[in-house]
Amino acid sequence: MSTSLPTSAATRLFEESSLGASHEPIDEQLVSMLLEKHYDLGGGLERLATEKDDTFRLRTDSRSYLVKVSPPSEPHGVVAVQTAVMRFLEDTAPELPVQRVRLTAVGDDNVLVTTTDGSPRVLRVFEFVEGAVLADVEPDAEQLATVGRILGRIDVALAAFTHPSAQRGLVWDLQHFHELTGLVEHTTDTEHRQLAQEVFRLFAQAIVPRLDDLETQVIHGDYSPYNVVVDPDSDAFVTGVIDFGDTVRSAVIFDPAVCVANLLGRVPDEPWRDAGAFVTGYGRARPIDPLELPLLPVAGLSRLTLRALITNWRAERVPERRDYLLEHAKDDWINVERAMTVPFDDVVAQLRAGLDDPA
Secondary structure (H helix, E strand, C coil), X not given: CCCCXXXXXXXXXXXXXXXXXXXXXXXXXXXXXXXXXXXXXXXEEEEECCCCCEEEEEECCCCEEEEEECCCCCCHHHHHHHHHHHHHHHHHCCXXXXXXXXXXXXXXXXXXXXXXXCXXXXXXXXXXXXXXXXXXXXXXXXXHHHHHHHHHHXXXXXXXXXXXXXXXXXXXXXXXXXXXXXXXXXXXXXXXXXXXXXXXXXXXXXXXHHHHXXXXXXXXXXXXXXXXXXXXXXXXXXEEECCCCCCEEXXXXXXXXXXXXHHCCCCCCCXXXXXXXXXXXXXXXXXXXXXXXXXXXXHHHHHHHHHHHHHHHXXXXXXXXXXXXXXXXXXXXXXXXXXXXXXHHHHHHHHHHHHXXXX
């Protein structure tokens, strides 16, 4: 199967998202030297699997840090908006459990790096958030509502945030989903292709005519169960929100759609149950426009389909990330199929009932 992209729109979005090419992993000794020089930090580095950055856990004598080095193809402005969002939330909503940026010894929030091949990259250090990610626990309905409430509060806080680099092309941004129909050609399974084509039809029918009318702002963009750190024994439950790498200005309704996508099908007989609990919590913190609520199930299903479509293509093109990519998307087509067994009118009614519940 060809790993080339079938349309110019898809090619452009993948390139602007820094997902279109592989790159040589950065040398760990260089990272250690930069941490000593610019952060006065020394310790053991452990390389972590992530989608596109070179990512490490740094263990010092007293604590741990997360170290990220951007890929060569990612513009400095895109990295800057990710950091700026985190700094903004720390300043304006310090009560939210958002991961903190560690500044350099002279107060900068990053270090510019030029690797041996001459590629400019950006190194940043963050506080390491200890704990399990939501994807690895079995939350109850109230805990899922808490997860939704935290995102709602983040979106409320970010309504006042602006940045010149936030308006960027991002393949994961659902406002471009209808431009990516060509990705179906890279799915060899006939049933999967049919599922994807039906989801594209639903998106074109329900959301595309409304795109210009949807409320927009800067959003987290990847509030998935892998980016929410939790403590099941704590009343707060959510102890960390991490990875702002997909921060973008887009329709606000697309932010909760990411977590909705990841929660679909977890209960096979009630494929929308967990997503409904999450939406209930989100709506308590940031009310959902009644006219936009019917779009949320389609957006969630579209996001899940998008990940399923992208994963195999990227796994072939970027083999060093293959295991990471396939692990995160292993049940996507099963969950798309499960979710589509429930009529959308029933799903919307379920979501509306949860939002109307005064509890």
